[in-house]
Amino acid sequence: MKAAVLGIGTELTDGQIVNKNASWISKKLKDLGMTTKAHLVVPDERPLMLEGIEFCAAKADLIFITGGLGPTSDDFTRDVVADWAGKKLTFDEKSWQHVNDRLTSRGYVVKEIQRQQCFFPEGATILANAEGTANGFSLEAHGKKVFVLPGPPREIEAVWGANIKEWLQSEARKLDPYLTRKWDTLGVGESDVALIVEEALKGIHVDIGYRVHLPYVEVKASYYRSEEAGLEPAFARLTEALQFCTLARDGEDAAEIFAEKLKQVHSLCVIDEVTGQFLMNRLMPVLRGFMTDQMWSFSKSREVKSPAGLHLHIFPKDEHSCEVSLEYKGRKVKDFITSPYKSANMKERRHQYFAEMALIFWLRNL
DSSP states (O other): OEEEEEEEOHHHHTTSSOOHHHHHHHHHHHHTTOEEEEEEEEOSOHHHHHHHHHHHHHHOSEEEEESOOSSSTTOOHHHHHHHHHTOOEEEOHHHHHHHHHHHHTTTOOOOGGGGGGGEEETTOEEEOOTTSSOOEEEEEETTEEEEEEOSSHHHHHHHIIIIIHHHHHHHHTTSOOEEEEEEEEESSOHHHHHHHHHHHTTTOOOEEEEEEETTEEEEEEEEEGGGHHHHHHHHHHHHHHTTTTEEEETTOOHHHHHHHHGGGOSEEEEEESSSTTHHHHHHGGGSHHHHHHSEEEEESOTTOOOOOSEEEEEEEEETTEEEEEEEETTEEEEEEEEOSOOSGGGHHHHHHHHHHHHHHHHHHHO
């Protein structure tokens, strides 16, 4: 089962916002063994919206359309979808009651303009939206299953959980799911990794892919579950060949795992004299919950003194190596990290490498 995601909104094509909804939807589908064949964004222009739907219908069995369900004059996704499906729009009283209940409970005056959110193509299934006024809907047309969702991410998640997730899970059980194995390698260039992979999987029919997300080079091998048993020897061979440089497998993220372990810690002090912003950039997104409730400090100098329970330090040794240490509950462990990136113009890559290896050291020793 193949999917396509169509994002509607001039704010997307103008670059005002990034289409994170498509990424979120595709990941949910991938987890179920489904594949996404296209991401497309179009502005609030009826001809382009219609062309976008037709393009997606030519590529996929499932079409997810996001945005353009609100109460303003540039919200006409429902009209375009109805035209494409050859359906009339009909007014839904329950959705109007939903709009009234949600707005009045928050102290807003309900205006007539809000009524446009309550029209749906004839025969469509209305998808309740517990986080906003605009309900979504689904329909079948031209042999395709179409889900039309509001634009705000929180509302998409609400509609998905209440109306779509269970249906997709049921459909997925009928499929031969398309799976992906992943190896995150560190300290070896993309071309060198590729040579190892191509040799280990020579003669094996899987879809091989690579993704550079510094400092990692990710290796991906995709296949159908029905082929899995026959591929295991090849995957074992690849795992062994990449063992010297593999730091994570199948989407694991060291920073996320580390943040989870930090929940047991009451206070934290990080001193980083080596990586510039790279260590901070890695930690900040995953530590928001931790830093809300616990004491923490992040410094670029060892001159800072802190009474924190956990100390994480990374100090320079020379241009190509550094010292990393952890102090916790009276125990101190340390080690030295040497970068494989030696040339002068690889300074930034060295800093990224030091940040990631320090993170992994702390994770293993906490």
